[in-house]
Amino acid sequence: MEPDFNNRIRQIFFLLIIIALALIVFRQLYIFFPGFLGAVTLYILCRKYFFHLTEQKKWNKSITAILFMTIFLACIVAPVYFSLQMAFSKIEAILKQPEQLNGVIGAISKQLKEWTGQDLLTKEATADMRKKATGLIPGILNSSATLLGNLLMILFLAYFMFKNGRNMEKQIDHFIPLRHKNITLIADETVGMVRANALGIPLISLIQGVVALLGYWVFGIKDFVLLGLITGIFAFLPIIGTAMIWLPLVIYLFSSGENGKAIGLLIYSMTIIGNIDYVARISFLQKVGNVHPVITILGLIAGLQLFGFLGFVFGPLLISYLILLVKIYKSEFSEARRAPQQAEKG
Numbered sequence: 001m002e003p004d005f006n007n008r009i010r011q012i013f014f015l016l017i018i019i020a021l022a023l024i025v026f027r028q029l030y031i032f033f034p035g036f037l038g039a040v041t042l043y044i045l046c047r048k049y050f051f052h053l054t055e056q057k058k059w060n061k062s063i064t065a066i067l068f069m070t071i072f073l074a075c076i077v078a079p080v081y082f083s084l085q086m087a088f089s090k091i092e093a094i095l096k097q098p099e100q101l102n103g104v105i106g107a108i109s110k111q112l113k114e115w116t117g118q119d120l121l122t123k124e125a126t127a128d129m130r131k132k133a134t135g136l137i138p139g140i141l142n143s144s145a146t147l148l149g150n151l152l153m154i155l156f157l158a159y160f161m162f163k164n165g166r167n168m169e170k171q172i173d174h175f176i177p178l179r180h181k182n183i184t185l186i187a188d189e190t191v192g193m194v195r196a197n198a199l200g201i202p203l204i205s206l207i208q209g210v211v212a213l214l215g216y217w218v219f220g221i222k223d224f225v226l227l228g229l230i231t232g233i234f235a236f237l238p239i240i241g242t243a244m245i246w247l248p249l250v251i252y253l254f255s256s257g258e259n260g261k262a263i264g265l266l267i268y269s270m271t272i273i274g275n276i277d278y279v280a281r282i283s284f285l286q287k288v289g290n291v292h293p294v295i296t297i298l299g300l301i302a303g304l305q306l307f308g309f310l311g312f313v314f315g316p317l318l319i320s321y322l323i324l325l326v327k328i329y330k331s332e333f334s335e336a337r338r339a340p341q342q343a344e345k346g
Helices: 001-054 061-096 099-116 123-142 142-161 165-175 180-218 224-236 243-255 259-289 293-345
Strands: none
Touching: 001 061, 001 142, 001 165, 001 180, 061 142, 061 224, 142 165, 180 224, 180 243, 180 259, 180 293, 224 243, 243 259
């Protein structure tokens, strides 16, 4: 009895040392954690095709891994980079010549005051908003080094994940202290959720951005390409995302006396842009990954705080893991408790 007790004490002490060291390492490397999550996402999305090419078609593993990373750079990184470049150049031009922006804010403020009887956008409030917006630009530009570091981390980790994929999966399967059926359940849930969010959410946002762009063009909005792009970005946020762009545009059209265009854009935005978001999120995400809308919304709220941009993918996955682990706990330990009870009865 005594040796068994001592062994348990040593085991607990050893586990505490491992956890402490893991927390120290994680704290120092947390800035690159989005890069790790990005590499995991890229691996999960491409592993099936990678194994098909390298194991059945006998392609070289290194060349195939580099090919997948090149496709990743061309299809995701390059469009995002040029889109942000276009948006920042336009924002910088507006900040250098703020007269047009001041006129728009003034017109919206006047219209809101006419409707509500209160000056919601006072001069002090708008000045504070502009000051905060101007202050965000250097912060965003200074974070470019972090973004570049995370991009390099994605490519670095993804390369070795592809090269050692089978062995890595065997090691993970060996170290997870669960029965094989529950490990398979976790793997299937991870693949389904990552695929649904990594592919579904950007696709939905792209569709909304294009639909919004067409609407802005039809109703005579200036800079409709840029505003459509920004609407697509805000479409990542559920429920009120796109309204943060088209609603001020509708108010501005009313304040400019273009009531017909304002009413038309309002109807178009509420019926077309809004419904595309709602229908696509529920139908596509549920079909691809069986993701409930509540999980999507709660996951986005939690994920953005924890993981930044990649929270759109791993936030819902985190909520799903919580629910899944409860099910696995019930499966693992309720059955383990029933077995001795049945043996005693036998």
